[in-house]
Amino acid sequence: MCAEVHRKDRGELLAHVREARRMREEFRRLGTDPNDEERERLKVLDKRGRYAPDVMPEDPIPLLAVGQFYARDVPGLEAPSGCDLLQVLWCPFERHDGHQVHLRLVWRSTADVGVPVTTQPEFPVVDRDGCVPSPCVLHPETVREHQYVELLPADLQAKVERWTNWDDEDAPDYQSDLSVAPGWKIGGFAKWNVTGPGEVPVHCGRPMRLLLTMATSEWDGGNRSWVPVEDQQNVGVMKASTPTDISVSRWGNMYIFVCADDATHPHWIMTQ
Template identity: 55%
Template sequence: MLPVLQVFRKDVPALGFPEGADLLQVLWCPFDAHGEGLAIDLRLVWRDSAMISAPMVEAPELKVVGRAGYVPDVCVLHPEEVVEHQSFELLPNAIQNALEEWEDWESEEAPHYQYDLSVAPGWKVGGFASWHLTGPQEMVCGCGAPMRLLLTVDTKEWDNGSLSWMPFEDAELSTYGLSTPTRVVVGRAGSLRVFVCSKDVKHPHKINEQ
């Protein structure tokens, strides 16, 4: 299994760590169809960092991988909290109607709800899920409880339709390569979302690609 991401409770306390854990490690197999239902085999490992006596300094070099896009470039996570809102199609009709009246599609500078204020693109923990390919799907745990979005692994941090989410520090730089810092490619350059049980994060998770 290949390490993809690790997050500490002190950096993202709202993630919802189970009792006794302060570290989440996300691992996956860099081959297609090794997981349940011919999907990627992804593991969530909740750990107590105090029990790790000899942390690995460098990720092991892989001799064979199924897809290069499953091997992320090494990078440091700098968590930043952003405010996002539910997808337009999941809002109450009254709010949808109000937003349609508010939208100014004739102005190139006017913000647009779906692209500038709604679901944030890129790698993120928590927040809302985008259902732009399939339409909304109900994610339910095997125990019957609703599931919540834990993690989104995205191919891009932004694109030409979501430039408002570009970090301020990158705004004056060439955009080439900046929107794909991890070099991870999900499916057909989409995103992978990991859902966990709202009652117990240690229940089996579910994944969904968009």
């Protein structure tokens, strides 16, 4: 639950977000445009409003499920001992005091799970469409990443610079094509392309490690070399690169760091 004090009465209706997505998906599938009636309906669905006038800022509301990762599927997950499942939940509102996102990482042992609930408890109002994940299945693939260019030792940076062919637009470049993969991932490196390299907090005597990257899109025009083989025929298809429908931060990447010693210690979030 999110028990932090903030407005919870205003936003978009979760049911509306989902209905609008279903409608738009259908138009895309059929290659048609909405008729007048459907256009009116979409207007209603996209409308923000005070949909929960009785809910007070201090009332706790259920968090929204965002992701679920099994250690058996994701080799780099590095779950704390006794755990083999990571569940990620967040508050569907983005205006918490002193921090934007209220995110919870829940580590579990699947052996301890009894009868799972069939219906997720959900709060009917969300801040905006981009806070709501569309259910999708993960197909994890292991890739090798290399440190963000500005964090390489100076001699390596100079080598990369000399190697880069700036005259050929189609030539691979370290930054987009070879170092840090775009899209959702576990582990790997963070891209500091907005602020430049910043300080990663130290916990238990060591810099925190990157656990999870949540990304608005799986690839863009600049980093298509990372597009999975299975998706290559869909590169130009609308929405192919945004399967989760989540949009994070202004720049599109949210990095969740955890303590290198114990991932159950408090996490740190960085957006770029």
